[in-house]
Amino acid sequence: MADYQNIRTEIRGRVGIIRLDRPKSLNALCADLVRELGQALDAFEDDAAIGCMVLTGSERAFAAGADIKEMKDKTYQDVFLEDFITVGWEKVSRVRKPIIAAVAGFALGGGCEMAMMCDFIIAADNARFGQPEITLGTIPGAGGTQRLPRFIGKSKAMDLVLTGRMMDAAEAERCGLVSRVVPLAQLMDDAIATAEKIAGMSLPATMVAKEAVNRAFETTLDEGIRFERRTFHATFAFDDRAEGMAAFADKRKAIWKHR
């Protein structure tokens, strides 16, 4: 395992766990952390023995946003030239294997945005979500104005982005930001069990399923359904598709080759 300073990684069976670990700043997403996160995502993505990832923080904070102290003196030239909030960050939304965000405590600004880049969010009952950038005189910069309305609709997204208020886990579940809320003490067990279940499926099947769902947010219904149909047809090239259907007919458990 690589020697990271701002994150910790762990492998449980076919699940790769990445824990954001800058407790003194509530996991504020500084450049070093995001760079390490990118490396960890690449490592799990390249590891054939990993079928699903979990991204999490501490019990107090998933992440309280981009690192305000690190960015406060940057100029326009700085952020433009370094393409600030792009390198590393976008990796979370680009990984092809399934990735679950397990969120406890604060998920604010870039923290909320990073959780939304994952495939779905499981929240602890103490989770608090928000886009407080407006209180800093700026706006969300890691997809908040685009992904939040897609999750929760315009009215509530505007409410959060324009007021900077936080919403609790119950409200986040009610409006569809999170797939489920669990007691804080059960968060990691629940997230890892869910990831194990996904990792227990055929890897290429989960990868194309993820890709197909994500197309829904990029295209028209007609084109999306065409993409889905052709991709469904393409799964007939997988060894695992033949095995899955044969195993059903033989009343036995499928043995995946992940091919």
Ligand code: CAA
């Ligand atoms: N950046 C840098 N440091 C941060 C931070 C951040 N986003 N959030 C918290 N910290 C630091 C605090 O400065 C504090 O450090 P010190 O002990 O050295 O003073 C430490 O973490 C603990 O925080 P608090 O003492 O403030 O803890 P609290 O429990 O009183 O409050 C909080 C918690 C409500 C989350 C508060 O820390 C807060 O409002 N944080 C900032 C949230 C925010 O505005 N996030 C958006 C950032 S901008 C962004 O993300 C842009 C984008 O879209 C990519």
